[in-house]
Amino acid sequence: MAKARELFLESGSLPRLPMRTGIVESWRRSRLSGVASDHLDPPYFDDLDTGGRLIHAARPVLDRLQEVLSDASASLLLTDAHGRILDRRVEHASLAACLDRLQLAPGFGYGEEYVGTNGIGTAIEARQVAAVFGTEHFTERLHAMACAGAPVHNPLTGRLAGLIDITCWIKDANPLMAALASEAAEDIEQRLLELGSEHERALLTAFLGISRRGGAVVTVSEDLVIANEHAAHLLDSTDHTILRDKVTELSRAGRELVEQVMLAGGDMATIRLRPVGARAEPAGAIVEIEIAPDARPPRHLIRPPQLRLAGSSYAFTKACTDLGTHCRNRTWVLLEGEPGVGKLALAEAVHRSHSPASPFMVIRPQDLAEDRPACQRRITEAIGTPGATVVLRHPERYPQETISALLEWMRTTAHHPGRPWVVATTHLEARPPEDLSSALAVTLTMPALRHxxxxxxxxxxxxxxxxxxxxxxxxxxxxxxxxxxxxxxxxxxxxxxxxxxxxxxxxxxxxxxxxxxxxxxxxxxxxxxxxxxxxxxxxxxxxxxxxxxxxxxxxxxxxxxxxxxxxxxxxxxxxxxx
Known part of the structure; x- marks a missing residue:
């Protein structure tokens, strides 16, 4: 096998030797992916789901198998569907130290594209149990090891959920490793089915209970969306995207959220999001949507015809109209939105539509860092210039020594009869200086393009x-x-x-x-x-x-x-x- 691997690495061909099914194909994939045969450098991921459904389903199976293997020099590994290690169980200190040197530890990715032929990555690629022994590994540093991995599928969706792997030294390898890993994978799949059924029951129970009150109700989970008739008629595909974004925020917050959102049809809605629990892991979220008649905006909002920006959706039209109103009233605005959404373009278009011949000044963080006196002269000259606009781009990035001078200029300018229109543009998650935010009377959000x-x-x-x-x-x-x-x-x-x-x-x-x-x-x-x-x-x-x-x-x-x-x-x- 070692000679066959050496010949393959040198010429890409193989001698006429009996080789186990799948190893040659894996070597070819490894070579195509550019994996080094003499080097091991798996990537590390710090954003893994270590509290999800797979972990909860696998934990008792891993506990039981760890006890069975307590006297053996073997380790248990649980990975996600991409071969990234979520959990490791190993009793023997010498084996643990060896695995650490190989970075075969939680957080590291052992997909075939990263480390070549191995029990984890090859089983994921083949979608079946795979055992790799000694020199069958593509990377030389793994030749002292033997491993057997078995994929774990979600029985509710059929999709790959993760993988369980048994790894040991080659001298301790046993043909039963693959069978043991396969049996453990089946046990985890059974628990996934039980947990999935529990999650679905929890979601359905919450949905039916709240739907009896009337109104629009939607439940959202990773694999399931349930909407009552009222919600189905009220929401379109764009609104479902908005709701999924809000459910993601809910999962981060871990508590009930109540927010005002603009639906794609132009209705201002109050949405209440609550997590639905199922034992240790949230099953999803229940969303109640309420539209107050007195909060309903005009259905036929018309964007100013002189505004030369492309877009006709209600959400975009409302943003244009609102910012145009604040421009006419010279109301200072904090305009926030995701990167690349067009905040500066909107501010300039609104300015040009109302005061095409007046100055439009943009102050960027790098401008202040490079030539602060010049920036101060420009914004000072804006005072008393009819129709002038000053845009403060990303004020959260301004040099700290400039903030006091800027705030003083804003206090001086605020009550001047010829004051310019001030717009600060920033990202949604940015935190501009609190005093500066307080000086801006209104906050507007530019809708994301997906909305x-x-x-x-x-x-x-x-x-x-x-x-x-x-x-x-x-x-x-x-x-x-x-x-x-x-x-x-x-x-x-x-x-x-x-x-x-x-x-x-x-x-x-x-x-x-x-x-x-x-x-x-x-x-x-x-x-x-x-x-x-x-x-x-x-x-x-x-x-x-x-x-x-x-x-x-x-x-x-x-x-x-x-x-x-x-x-x-x-x-x-x-x-x-x-």
């Missing part, structure tokens, strides 16, 4: 005109559908970058789906690692090159058809084809 996804239809032609300088290029209906399915975490800035990239592939005519960046073809909810982003992009490119033929794409990538289907599901890749 007004219909605006993409207006933004795309407007951005293409800007990027192509009026050239003969447009967006095809198929490409527009791709853009409308994407979540745009980077908002308008990301959309602009995507169209700029598409124009490098097609300068005239209609932009097609294959012209768009790979990231636009996915709907993944989590942030990907750099390696995962590269893998996702390679799969998307190959699927586009093969017109969506998944079997051919898998062959070209050197992976199995099962693996490519799993990767497509994991990354939320959407490519039309076979």
């Amino acid at each position: 007004r996804i219909e605006d993409v239809r207006d933004l795309v032609p407007a951005l293409l005109r800007r990027l192509s300088r009026g050239g003969p290029v447009s967006c095809s209906p198929a490409a527009m559908r791709v853009l409308l399915r994407y979540g745009w975490p980077g908002n308008v800035t990301e959309l602009l970058q995507a169209l700029r990239s598409a124009l490098t592939r097609r300068r005239i005519g209609e932009i097609q789906p294959q012209d768009l960046p790979e990231s636009c073809h996915v709907t993944s909810r989590r942030v990907l690692t750099p390696w995962e982003s590269m893998e996702r992009d390679a799969i998307v490119r190959t699927l586009r090159d093969t017109d969506g033929d998944k079997a051919l794409a898998a062959h070209l990538l050197g992976i199995s058809r099962a693996t490519i289907y799993r990767k497509i599901s994991t990354y939320g890749i959407s490519i039309d084809g076979r």
Whole structure:
């Protein structure tokens, strides 16, 4: 086996030797992924779900198996679906020290793409029990070890939930390791089923109890959404995105939340979110939605026609109208929103629509750091200049020594008859100086693009005109559908970058789906690692090159058809084809 591995690393070929099924395929995948054969450097992750359903289901199984193996020089490992280690059980100090040196410990990723052929990553790739002994490991540093991993599937969804692995020194290896890991995986799956049923019962009980009161009620969990008839008629797909974002906030807060939100149809709603518990782990959240008749905004809000910004959704129109009103009244505003959402563009458009010939000044943190006297002269000159606007960009990043002078200028200017209109723009989670925030009378939130996804239809032609300088290029209906399915975490800035990239592939005519960046073809909810982003992009490119033929794409990538289907599901890749 050692000679076969050496020959494979040197030439990519193998001698005619009997080898266990799956090892050669794993070596090829490891080589394709660029894994070093003489080096071990698994990545560390600090954002793992160490309190989720898998941990709760696996804990008693691990406790029982740890007791059974207490006299053996073996370790138990539990990983998530990506091979990242969540829990480790090892009794012998010498084995624990060895595992530490190999970074086979909680937080580290042992996926095949990181460390090559091993019991964890190879079992995940093959979607079946995998045992790897000694020199079968792709990486030389693991040759002294033996391991057997068994995938754990969620019986309610069929998706891979994680993996249980038994690792020991090669001298202590036993053929029964794989059988023991497989049996433990089945036990965990049974507990997942029981917990899942308990979670569903808890959610359904809470939903039925609150629905009897009337009103719109929705329950949201990782795998389940239940809405009563009132909520189904009230909410659209954009509103469901808003609710999921709020449920994520609820999970972080760990307590009941009550908030005012603008629904996509223009109704101002009060939503009450409460966690629904099931033993140690929350099952999800129950959401009550109430629309007060006296709080209902006008249904036919008209955006100022002179405002030259693309977008016609109610949420965006209301933001434009509200900021325009504050501009006319010279009311100072804190304009917040996610990065790339277009806060500065909105402030400038509102200013130009009301005072096109007046100065529009933007003060950035780097401006104050480089030439504070010049910035102070500019904002001082704004006093008494009719229609002037001063935008304070990211004041939370201003040098500390400038804050006092800025606050003094604001106090002096506040009651001046010719005072400028002041707008401070900042990210949602930023914390501007408290005294500065107090000087701004109103806070407005610029809605994220995913909360007004219909605006993409207006933004795309407007951005293409800007990027192509009026050239003969447009967006095809198929490409527009791709853009409308994407979540745009980077908002308008990301959309602009995507169209700029598409124009490098097609300068005239209609932009097609294959012209768009790979990231636009996915709907993944989590942030990907750099390696995962590269893998996702390679799969998307190959699927586009093969017109969506998944079997051919898998062959070209050197992976199995099962693996490519799993990767497509994991990354939320959407490519039309076979």
